[in-house]
Amino acid sequence: HIIVFFLLATSFETLLARKESDGPEVIELQKEFECNGKLSWPELIGVPAHYAKGIIEKENSLITNVQILLNGSPVTMDYRCNRVRLFDNILGDVVQIPRVA
Numbered sequence: 100h101i102i103v104f105f106l107l108a109t110s111f112e113t114l115l116a117r118k119e120s121d122g123p124e125v126i127e128l129q130k131e132f133e134c135n136g137k138l139s140w141p142e143l144i145g146v147p148a149h150y151a152k153g154i155i156e157k158e159n160s161l162i163t164n165v166q167i168l169l170n171g172s173p174v175t176m177d178y179r180c181n182r183v184r185l186f187d188n189i190l191g192d193v194v195q196i197p198r199v200a
């Protein structure tokens with residue numbers, strides 16, 4: 100049991116150290132993406148997702164991929180200037196600030 104604990108603790112420290120070192124690189128990478136147009140829509144919280152999708156597409160014509168997802172759904176971590184994800188609840192209302200991502 101001690102060996103298993105030691106191996107797990109060692110693995111955790113390695114992952115934690117890597118995550119901390121990746122932080123600045125991730126920030127620098129995001130700075131490289133200079134997306135144009137409106138990038139977030141806080142005013143759409145509580146609005147029906149299908150209606151919010153139309154508003155986003157109208158306000159930023161560079162957005163070509165608006166995804167409607169149930170809040171908590173897994174998503175990829177890649178960053179795209181043409182994509183906005185709308186997270187809704189079971190009633191279909193937006194529950195997170197829609198952002199270019």
